Amino acid sequence: QVHLQESGPGLVKPSETLSLTCVVSGDSISRGGSWWSWARQPPGKGLEWIGEFHHSGRTNYKTSLKSRVSISVDKSKNQFSLDLNSVTAADTAVYYCARNGDSAWYFDYWGQGTLVTVSS
Amino acid sequence: QSALTQPASVSGSPGQSITISCTGTSSDVGGYNYVSWYQQHPGKAPKLMIYDVSNRPLGVSDRFSASKSGNTASLTISGLQAEDEADYYCNSYTNSISYVFGTGTKVTVL
Numbered sequence: 001q002v003h004l005q006e007s008g009p010g011l012v013k014p015s016e017t018l019s020l021t022c023v024v025s026g027d028s029i030s031r032g033g034s035w036w037s038w039a040r041q042p043p044g045k046g047l048e049w050i051g052e053f054h055h056s057g058r059t060n061y062k063t064s065l066k067s068r069v070s071i072s073v074d075k076s077k078n079q080f081s082l083d084l085n086s087v088t089a090a091d092t093a094v095y096y097c098a099r100n101g102d103s104a105w106y107f108d109y110w111g112q113g114t115l116v117t118v119s120s
Numbered sequence: 121q122s123a124l125t126q127p128a129s130v131s132g133s134p135g136q137s138i139t140i141s142c143t144g145t146s147s148d149v150g151g152y153n154y155v156s157w158y159q160q161h162p163g164k165a166p167k168l169m170i171y172d173v174s175n176r177p178l179g180v181s182d183r184f185s186a187s188k189s190g191n192t193a194s195l196t197i198s199g200l201q202a203e204d205e206a207d208y209y210c211n212s213y214t215n216s217i218s219y220v221f222g223t224g225t226k227v228t229v230l
Contacts, residue, residue: 037219046123047158047166047209049219060217063121096165105154105213106171113165 002026004097004111012091012118018084022097022111023077030055030075035100037107038071038082040093048093052100053080087118124149124210124222131228132200140225142193142210148220150191154213157186157195161206169208170195197227205229 008020022036029036037052051061053071061069065084073080084091094115098107125143132138142149142157149155155173158166168177170186173193183198193212197204210222 039221046224047160047211047221049211049221052219062218063216101168101171103172105152106156106168106211107158107166108168108171108177110165110167 002099002109004099004109006095006097006111006114008095008114008116010115010117012087012116013120014088014118015086018082018087018091018095018116018118020082020095020097020114020116021079022081023079024099025078027099027109029073029078029080033102033104035104036073036080037098037100038095039098039107040091040095041113042090042093050082050084050095089118092116092118121148121214121216121218121220124212124220126208126210126222126225128223129226129228131230132197133230134200134202136200137196137198138200138227140195140197140208140210140227142195142212142222144191144193144212144220146191147216148212148214149188149193149210151215152213153188155186155188155193156211157184157193158209158211159204159206160209166209200229202229 038050053059070083094113097111099109101108157170
């Protein structure tokens with residue numbers, strides 16, 4: 001069974017960098033053809049896709065976040081990370097990591113989510 | 121990329137069928153057969169219900185079905201049950217090499 005678990009600070013100050021890690025078990029982030037994603041959900045609002053990375057190192061990001069976001073991977077630890085810089089209160093959300101499905105065009109396994117609040 | 125448009129709420133009585141629409145553009149829903157649907161109960165992570173427009177993952181009830189016509193995708197829940205009460209989100213791949221979610225629909229079982 002595939003399991004994803006997010007971790008990171010629950011509170012980040014405005015203008016600083018939000019950094020989260022997603023540890024994967026039950027699958028390898030190095031598996032050929034695999035894509036892995038981050039999404040978020042502000043309190044009481046809808047889901048927003050942030051970006052994804054391919055096992056080869058390729059990344060794709062939501063256009064409006066591209067200048068502030070970076071997704072990286074640590075294959076030795078079977079985990080991937082999200083960095084979002086210059087955060088504001090609008091970045092307060094539950095952040096989810098997810099696995100893109102076998103055909104890559106959907107998200108079949110999700111982490112439980114972690115709430116990050118941006119506040120001084 | 122603007123969010124796909126869904127009705128804010130849909131309700132039905134137990135046993136009835138309801139349909140949730142998801143309207144996008146030719147740059148997303150209309151341009152690709154890569155529409156998926158997610159169920160989200162309060163405080164929980166989203167759960168994949170439908171992928172590639174109309175396919176159900178193993179373990180998802182066949183009471184859930186979906187289709188697409190032009191720029192609009194639809195999710196139908198047949199034989200509505202109390203456990204179906206949740207938020208539902210559609211998602212589509214886009215020509216910006218990205219994904220966009222719908223605005224979300226709250227399903228209420230009366």
